[in-house]
Amino acid sequence: MEDGGTLVLTSGDGGFLMGLSDLESLIATARSAIVVIYNDAAYGAEIHQYGSQGMTEKPMLIPEVDFRGVARALGAESAIIRSLGDLSALQDWIDAGANGTFVTDCRITSTVRAPWLNQWMNATRTAKAAVAG
Ligand SMILES: Cc1ncc(C[n+]2csc(CCOP(=O)(O)OP(=O)(O)O)c2C)c(N)n1
Ligand SMILES: [Mg+2]
Numbered sequence: 001m002e003d004g005g006t007l008v009l010t011s012g013d014g015g016f017l018m019g020l021s022d023l024e025s026l027i028a029t030a031r032s033a034i035v036v037i038y039n040d041a042a043y044g045a046e047i048h049q050y051g052s053q054g055m056t057e058k059p060m061l062i063p064e065v066d067f068r069g070v071a072r073a074l075g076a077e078s079a080i081i082r083s084l085g086d087l088s089a090l091q092d093w094i095d096a097g098a099n100g101t102f103v104t105d106c107r108i109t110s111t112v113r114a115p116w117l118n119q120w121m122n123a124t125r126t127a128k129a130a131v132a133g
Pocket of ligand 1: 011012013015016038042043044046
């Protein structure tokens, strides 16, 4: 960023894979950037919305991608985050000046559904029922 700040980008693993080439552009251009990847090894939204209705989940699953490996290969610094303690690598990078791009490959659960998604799914169901009469 021009103003000396640090750019922060967050993404799911599936969405990040769809735009993977942009990581190379970010690394090439960003003075200071942190990428947070929520890696649940799935197109999780699809599982919660459609898998929960009985659709087969197989096409909604993604292998657990090693984004740390990908990021390092493209020239970024990176760490796999499984617990809060693993964030020390990011803290060290920030303390050293936050120069370049740091990718956090955050391994998260695929089974916990966000409350807002429950609310949205319930509202959608109610609206569809009202339209159907
Ligand atoms: C180009 C494109 N393809 C498909 C979709 C449908 N879609 C919406 S959310 C989602 C899952 C995204 O997975 P991920 O980025 O891993 O996020 P998660 O839901 O797992 O947190 C998909 C496939 C979309 N929004 N855009
Ligand atoms: Mg995902």
